[in-house]
Amino acid sequence: MITVKEIQELKKDFELLNIENITVKFGGLKAVDSFSLELKHREIVGLIGPNGAGKTTVFNTITGVYKPDSGRIYFEGRPINHLSLTQRNNIGIARTFQNIRLFSSLTVFDNIRIALNNKVNYSLFQVFINSNDFKTQEEKINDKTREFLEIFELYDYKDRIASSLPYGKQRRLEIARALATEPKLLLLDEPAAGMNEKETGELMELIKWLMVNFDISIILIEHDIKFVMNLCPRIIVLDYGRIIAEGKPEEIRNNKKVIEAYLGE
Amino acid sequence: MIFFENILVNIGIMIILATSLNLIVGITGILSLGHYAFFGIGAYSSILLTFYLHSMQIINYIPSFVLFFLVIIFGGIIAGFFSYIISYPVLKLKGDYLAVATLGFNEIFKSLMENIDFFGGAKGYSLYTKLGNTEPYFKTNLIWVYIFVVLTIFIIVRIMKSNYGRVLLAIRDDEIASESVGINIAKYKTLSFVIGSVMAGFAGVLFVMYDRFYATPKDFSFLEGISVLLMVVFGGLGSITGSVIGAITLTLILQLIKIIPFLSRHQILFYSFLLILMMILKPQGLFGRLDTTQNFINKIFKKIDRKEI
Amino acid sequence: MTEQLFNALSLGFTYSLISLGYSMVYGIINLINFAHGEFFMLGAYAGVISLIIGIPWYISFFISIIVGAFVSTFVEVIGYRPLREKNSGRLTALITAISFSLFFQNFIFLFPGADLIGLGNRNPMHGAVITVGDFKIPLIKFFIFVVTIFLLILLILIVYRTKIGKAMRAVAFSKDISSLMGINPNFVISFTFALGGGLAGAAGFLEALDKNQVYNFMGVIPGLKAFIAAVVGGIGSISGAVAGGILIGFLETISVVIGLSFIKDVISFVLLILILILKPSGLFLKTQREKV
Ligand SMILES: Nc1ncnc2c1ncn2[C@@H]1O[C@H](COP(=O)(O)OP(=O)(O)O)[C@@H](O)[C@H]1O
Numbered sequence A: 001m002i003t004v005k006e007i008q009e010l011k012k013d014f015e016l017l018n019i020e021n022i023t024v025k026f027g028g029l030k031a032v033d034s035f036s037l038e039l040k041h042r043e044i045v046g047l048i049g050p051n052g053a054g055k056t057t058v059f060n061t062i063t064g065v066y067k068p069d070s071g072r073i074y075f076e077g078r079p080i081n082h083l084s085l086t087q088r089n090n091i092g093i094a095r096t097f098q099n100i101r102l103f104s105s106l107t108v109f110d111n112i113r114i115a116l117n118n119k120v121n122y123s124l125f126q127v128f129i130n131s132n133d134f135k136t137q138e139e140k141i142n143d144k145t146r147e148f149l150e151i152f153e154l155y156d157y158k159d160r161i162a163s164s165l166p167y168g169k170q171r172r173l174e175i176a177r178a179l180a181t182e183p184k185l186l187l188l189d190e191p192a193a194g195m196n197e198k199e200t201g202e203l204m205e206l207i208k209w210l211m212v213n214f215d216i217s218i219i220l221i222e223h224d225i226k227f228v229m230n231l232c233p234r235i236i237v238l239d240y241g242r243i244i245a246e247g248k249p250e251e252i253r254n255n256k257k258v259i260e261a262y263l264g265e
Numbered sequence B: 001m002i003f004f005e006n007i008l009v010n011i012g013i014m015i016i017l018a019t020s021l022n023l024i025v026g027i028t029g030i031l032s033l034g035h036y037a038f039f040g041i042g043a044y045s046s047i048l049l050t051f052y053l054h055s056m057q058i059i060n061y062i063p064s065f066v067l068f069f070l071v072i073i074f075g076g077i078i079a080g081f082f083s084y085i086i087s088y089p090v091l092k093l094k095g096d097y098l099a100v101a102t103l104g105f106n107e108i109f110k111s112l113m114e115n116i117d118f119f120g121g122a123k124g125y126s127l128y129t130k131l132g133n134t135e136p137y138f139k140t141n142l143i144w145v146y147i148f149v150v151l152t153i154f155i156i157v158r159i160m161k162s163n164y165g166r167v168l169l170a171i172r173d174d175e176i177a178s179e180s181v182g183i184n185i186a187k188y189k190t191l192s193f194v195i196g197s198v199m200a201g202f203a204g205v206l207f208v209m210y211d212r213f214y215a216t217p218k219d220f221s222f223l224e225g226i227s228v229l230l231m232v233v234f235g236g237l238g239s240i241t242g243s244v245i246g247a248i249t250l251t252l253i254l255q256l257i258k259i260i261p262f263l264s265r266h267q268i269l270f271y272s273f274l275l276i277l278m279m280i281l282k283p284q285g286l287f288g289r290l291d292t293t294q295n296f297i298n299k300i301f302k303k304i305d306r307k308e309i
Numbered sequence C: 001m002t003e004q005l006f007n008a009l010s011l012g013f014t015y016s017l018i019s020l021g022y023s024m025v026y027g028i029i030n031l032i033n034f035a036h037g038e039f040f041m042l043g044a045y046a047g048v049i050s051l052i053i054g055i056p057w058y059i060s061f062f063i064s065i066i067v068g069a070f071v072s073t074f075v076e077v078i079g080y081r082p083l084r085e086k087n088s089g090r091l092t093a094l095i096t097a098i099s100f101s102l103f104f105q106n107f108i109f110l111f112p113g114a115d116l117i118g119l120g121n122r123n124p125m126h127g128a129v130i131t132v133g134d135f136k137i138p139l140i141k142f143f144i145f146v147v148t149i150f151l152l153i154l155l156i157l158i159v160y161r162t163k164i165g166k167a168m169r170a171v172a173f174s175k176d177i178s179s180l181m182g183i184n185p186n187f188v189i190s191f192t193f194a195l196g197g198g199l200a201g202a203a204g205f206l207e208a209l210d211k212n213q214v215y216n217f218m219g220v221i222p223g224l225k226a227f228i229a230a231v232v233g234g235i236g237s238i239s240g241a242v243a244g245g246i247l248i249g250f251l252e253t254i255s256v257v258i259g260l261s262f263i264k265d266v267i268s269f270v271l272l273i274l275i276l277i278l279k280p281s282g283l284f285l286k287t288q289r290e291k292v
């Protein structure tokens, strides 16, 4: 026999991410209120809701920027509440930021190389004596960086300072940087914001391509409803920190609460 | 001749201090105002160790250059040790708060030296007197200074050529983004802070063992350290070439000032006036981020590499 | 005992008056204005010089305040504002602040003999003592007490009861939003500097009367300690600055009373480092999370 409790625990093990009832408060304001989410391997979920609904705060809590006031987060069955931002990236959670946070004074090439920082294991001493090990590892990093830049069609910009790129390219670079850390879960916070129609289309194709070619799950926050509906078979709607609807795109489209929340904006 | 040697030694010590402070402030973005404390720790440790070595008679058996090398390394290690301890609380802080905490640390260091008799109190520790009004068996000369100048620059340039350097720049640019790509920022900040402080410790030994042979708390106050910050800012934060040129230029200007009586009486006034002008007119410094030292050393390495093939 | 209490309080109040300027300026532009201690020093000089040339003390006091306010605003307009407009970063602003501080300290040396000026019998309160019951308290300590409370009430009225005070709070909350509402942030910032500088000038005058002398480095240590008081109390908060000042005043007086006078100047730094590590938002403010 297997108990219900055991089944629930088993589920956690087979799911990638499991959020149980997290609440995040800022002073008196509950930015996120009893938010729960289960995410399977290779699944893409859309997270929408009016401005200030708490979407970014959910990302900040998953990545460890904020600790929830209550509730638990599991990643591949392991509780991760106590892990830092860095540790959560190391176990496979990567993200982009709503207001792009690139290494703005560094080149496009270095932005990616930095994301590969955990791939090297040479010591400072090896750096000083310019050892062969150091050189081969650096070569590897450079090759890998080139590869990423080519996938994201940023190779031609490799020597440009990140902050000098056009907005759409900066967003792409930020996604590339997140992916370079080889995550299992990728959190995209309004990746199409500030892009023109052509760039948005390209980004959509890119995300589809990623879903096929990388072994990752994605949570996508986006204001462009068409964009989300096109990409995500499952959508969660947040308002005042609470989930007000969850389901397939067509269900969401016709949900009364959702329409009210957006009209009220 | 002595006059020129003095100036060159001064310049060399300032280069070590400025480039190492640049590693901490300009490259890693840690706004430390306590660099001179580590300079002082290096100085005090070296004269204490030297006195001890003399009283042990060890000097009769070991060549002086070996001993002096040990003394310099010792000064660096002690400075590094304290910086490691300090880094634990201080590096948790951000920006201005960190600046004030490091300043506070520097003042605490100074006050401890003033109040502990073992270190000579406010009037300082004179090795020269302790040794019976003689110079120690070994001392700083031009060669020692420039060996350590080259070593310091070499180490920083090599760091910048590796993952370590890239990560430090990333931390300077954006700590949260750095963490989000898996960088253990505490580890790298500590590394940068400790390496920079070890170098300041070396500089402290070289400084005190040249012709002074005594150290007073006042030599290592935060105010004295402002001139090094000025050199770093003057050359451009993050630029190694800038720090070197900043150190040379400002040390020379200071020497020049000493010749002109009016300016020599009002050195700091002049200094601070320059700094205000500089900040208002060209806050990014002389060199900004352009870095020729780095390119130069890397070119040499490339040449060596090619020969291997 | 009572005398020590008054010592602690008057010392604490002096720190508080300086601390307020640090706190207000940090609250509004996030800058540690290292030059602030110099407004205290220059205010003290102005007051002492006018006393020496025979101006009545209440006018001299006013002159101290005006000079403090003027120099403070001058530094903001000449030094900090261009940097803000160029967006040149924290370190640059911090270095500029330190440079101004050094500049003013050493500027005094241009006038031979000015680096230490004694007040002698020009001090209207020199040696005067008031007797309350059995206690004898130097008049100046009492004066510091009364004047500080008066100035604090005045400050609170300005910040909470006037239009410009409301504008100050608005700009501290968000520069962008307040400019949308038609407030000129630069004007409000300058006003804040004037207010802080004026309080520092007043504190300088009181200190000069208390110590019966002025010297060019007199702003350094009180300046640093007042900054620490601001941080300890929670930077940006008026009551925090006052509480922090009084706390440091007491700690120092106690360390002298128990015979540990050598830790007097260090204890505030130790306190600072402890507070920064344990509760960086200060003792009296709620912890806030950085918005990402
Ligand atoms: N660090 C913070 N401090 C205080 N309030 C915050 C902070 N971060 C977010 N908030 C508040 O939480 C609410 C949700 O914000 P956010 O998650 O950014 O919304 P969304 O991304 O859905 O637009 C908003 O009211 C916002 O002002």
Ligand SMILES: [Mg+2]
Pocket: A055, A056, A057, A098
């Ligand atoms: Mg958001």
